[in-house]
Amino acid sequence: MTAGEFSAVVLATVQAIPAGSVMAYGMVAQMAGFPGRARHVGRVLAGLPADSSIPWHRVVRADGHLAFAETDRNFRRQKRALAAEGVRFHGRRVPARYFTAGVPV
């Protein structure tokens, strides 16, 4: 398993997340076939170009919090993208009902 193959599977999984719902980093990892590697998913997304078409904003932490500090540019970006899809925040996190198990690849 090379790094390239890993990110390919991860990105494919993220791309499969339906609009209006979210998935946790760990869920993506498990779905991609790498249980316990949540951090690696984050690393892959961190490497995405700013203009990427990958819906990275649909990936949040397991507790519903966004992975960025509120002062971070990306925080606003992600929150706005989610709001545009109808995902309402409850305080600083997205409610559990928005999480999806996704579909196997």
Added chain:
DNA sequence: ATTGTGACCCTTC
């Protein structure tokens, strides 16, 4: 080889 650092997560308290 060792150490510090993350777009993380789970169990306990």
Added chain:
DNA sequence: TGAAGGGCCACAA
């Protein structure tokens, strides 16, 4: 809810 402690593992210094 939130903090603490332990796991996880690629990467850079």
